[in-house]
Amino acid sequence: MTTGHPRLSRRALLGAAFASTLLPRRARSQQGRGPASQEPADMKTRMTFDGRTMTATLYDNPSARDFFSMLPLDLTIDDYAHNEKIAYLPRKLTEEGSGPFGNEQPYDLCYFVPWAIWRCSTPTTAIPG
Template identity: 50%
Template sequence: MKLKISFGDTELTATLNDNDTTRDFISMLPITTQLEDYANNEKIFYPERKLTKVGAPGGYQPSKGDITYYAPWGDVAIFYKDFSYSLGLIRLGEIDGNRIEKLQKIATEPVTFEILEE
């Protein structure tokens, strides 16, 4: 399944994983929110509720472009740099192509996440 991430005149796509946490995230779409920069490594936002962790691994080592869910805090994180293995991190999918830099530079403009109809 494909995710569309749009802000300003930019549209990115992402390929989503098939797992319970991702399906729970999809059930909340569309979401329009502002992203916050965290630790000069990722952009984060908090969905309206925590997502399920059913069947999720204990942790994950994210790479640049990965879309993840950090279960302990309840935030969705999009990594624009590689990062170390983190307990409680669940992979939801990844940004297609090499366009993560556009998202990295976003400031306060709203970002919309929605399923891309194919």
């Protein structure tokens, strides 16, 4: 993900942090282009938190395309453990071609299964895969 703005609101970060304590520390990624060789697709989305905007470039995989098809969304962002922001999506995303990954970076968007939760870690306290 490419960020247009490196800062998120305190409320957004808190919600993500709180939700991540309820979740296992393992996210899933999908086959499309492998994370090491994945190149962002032309699916870009702009997210606004507390008046601050950042841009995400989504990888080309089934879950990203499914997420993109739901846009625009108005989600409540919660902070989780002071290092992640989370939001519940209106429905689960496809898991076609998914598998574990451990190379997430600060500000990466992650999808946790079986919950329909979107997560973004902050740059100072990124959670290892």
